[in-house]
Amino acid sequence: MPAPEPTILATSGGYRYGRRTELEFGKLLHFAVELSGVDGRRPSVCHVNTAGGDQRADNARVSEAGGLVGWDVSHLNLFPMPPTDDLRSFVLSHDVVWVGGGSVANLLAVWRVHGLGEVLREAWQAGVVLSGVSAGSICWHVGGTTDSFGPELRVVTDGLALLPYGNGVHYDSEKTRRPAVHAAVASGELPLTYCTDDGAGLLYRGTELVQVVSEVSHGGGYVVQRDESSGTAQEEKLDIRRL
Template structure:
C-alpha cells in the first residue's frame, strides 16, 4: 500500500511526552500513516535518526512510541555502517519514512555518502510517504534556517530539493528563525519559504502544498514570499487533527 501520488508531511511536531513512556506519537505522525492509505494490517514505519547520529536512546523512545501506537517500526542506521544489506528495498518496503530532528547539515552529508538521498527520491516517486520533524522537515526542501553549525542560526541551502521552497521550522518558539527566513527570502538566498509553528505540519502532493494541519490549537503555518526586494509573510490557518487515543 502506498500513497496515490508523491506525498510529504513536513512538520515541527509529531511527538509528545507520555505518562507511562517517555514519548508518544502525536497526531502528525498518525496523519502521516493516514496519508499512506494503509489499512487491514499494522502500518510499517521506517525511522531515520541520522540527524541525532543514530542515538540509541532516541531510537529506543521512538520504538516504544511505535509499540504504543500499534505501528511496526524499523530503524535505519547509517552509523557506523548501514544496518541492512538492501537499503533501497528496506525503504520501499515501508508505508512511511519518519526522519528525526537534529543536525540537518550532518544528515544531508551522511545521506549523500551512502546514496540515501537518491533512494528517498525514488521512494517518494513510488508513493512512500516521507515525513519528519525539524531537520526531518528541512531536508525535503531546498534549505532553511539551522543551528547545525553552532548556536547562531545560519542558512542551509543544499537540501534534497524534492520541494522547491525554503522551509522554516519552530517558527514560534525559536525567536531567531523568523527574521533569518525573512532575510534569506528577501535577498534571494532561498526561494519562497513555507514555515511551521511547533505542532504544525504541511502536506504536499507532488510539489504542491495542499493543506496545513496541526496537533496544537492556535498554531499557524506561514508562506514567506519576495516582493520588491522584501519578504512578505502570509499566515495559513491549519486544520486541527484529532488527538490520538491511547
Template sequence: MRILATSGGFLPAELGVYQWRPGPLIAHAIHLAGDPARPRFCYVGTAMGDHVIGTNAFHRAFAGSEVRATTLDLFPMPNVPDVRAHLLAQDVIWVGGGSVANLLAVWRVHGLDEILRECWESGVLLSGVSAGSICWYVGGPTDSYGPDLQLAPPGLGLLPYGNGVHYDSEEQRRPLLHGLVEKGDLPTSHATDDGVGLVYEGTELVDAVSDRRDAAAYVVERRADGTVAETRIEPRLLG
C-alpha cells in the same frame, strides 16, 4: 508522491522527553499513507547520530500497536543489508530532528539522496520533524553550526521552496528566513510553528494541519519591489 513536513510529531510521555507517544501528526502520516492495517513505519535518526535513546523511544512509542516499526541506522554502518529495498518497502519514513547539515552529508555518502527520491516517486510517504522537515526542501535556517543560526547546506530539493521550522519558539528563525528570502538566498519559503505540519501532493502545498491550537503555517515570499511578505495559513486542528 506525498510529503508531510512538520515542526512536531512524537509527543513526550509523562515519564520524560525520551519517553515518546505517537501524536496526531504521526497518526496523520499513517493516514496519508493510506491507513494500512499494519503500517510499515521506519524511523531515520541520522540527524542525532542514530542515538540509541531516540531509537529506543521510537520503538517504545509503538510497542503493542499494529505498527511494524523499524529504524534505518547508518552508524557505524547500515543496520539493514539493503538500504534501498528496506526504504522502498515502507509506508511511512519519518526523519527525526537534530543536525540537518550532518544528516545531508551522511545521506549523500550512502546514496540516500537518490534512494529517498525514488521512495517519494514510488508512493512512500516522506515525513519528519525539524531537520527531518528542512531536508526535503531547498534549504532553510539551521542551528547545525552553533547557536547563531545559518543557512543550511542544500537539501534534497524535492520541494522547490525554503523551509522554516520552530517558527514561533526560536526567535532567530523568522528574521533569518525573511532575510534569506529577501536576499534571494532562498526562494519562496514555507514555515511552521511548533506542532504544525504541511502536506504536499507532488510539489504542491495542499494542506496544513496542527496538533495544537493557536499555531500556524506561513508563506514567506519576495515581492517585485524587493520587500518580503509573510502570509499566515490557518491549519486544520487534528484530533
C-alpha cells in the same frame, strides 16, 4: 497500499510526552500513517535519526512508542554502518519514512555518502509517505535556516529539493527563526519559503502544498516570499486545519 501520489508531510511536531512512557506519537505522526493508506495490517514506519547521530536510546523510545499504537517500527541507522547492502529495498518496504530532528547539515552530508537521497526520491515517487520533524522537515526542501553550525542560525541550501521551496521550522518557539527566514528570502538565498510553528505540518501532494495542519490548538503555517519591487520579504499566514 501506497499513497495515491507522492506525499510529504513536513512538520515541527509529531512527538509528545507519554503518560507511562517517555515518548508517544502525536497526531501529526498518526496523520502521516493515515496518508499512506495502509489498511488491514500493522503500519510499517522507517525511523531515520541521522540528524540525531543514530542514538540507540532515541531508537528505543521510538520503538516503545510504536509498540503502544501497534505499529512496526524499524530504524535506518547509518552509524556505524547501514543495516543492509540494499537500502532501496529496505526503505521501499515501509509505508512511512519518519526523519527525526537534530543537525540537518550533518544529515545531508551523511545521506550523500550513502546515496540515500536517491533512494528516498524513488520511495516518494513510489508512494511511500515521507515525513519528519525539524531537520526531518527541512531536508525535503531546497533548504532552510538551521542551528547545525552553532547557536546563530545559518542557511543550508543543499537539501534534497524534492520540494522547490525553502522551509522554516519552530517559527514561533525560537525568536531568531522568523528574522532569519525573512533575511534569507529577501536576499534571494532561499526561494519562496513555507514555515511552521511548533505542532504544525505542511502537506504536499507532488510538489504542491495542499494543506497546513496542526496537532495543537495554537500556532500555524506561513509563506514568506520576496517582493521584487522592494527587495523585502513578505509573510502571509495560511489557513490551517486542526487535527
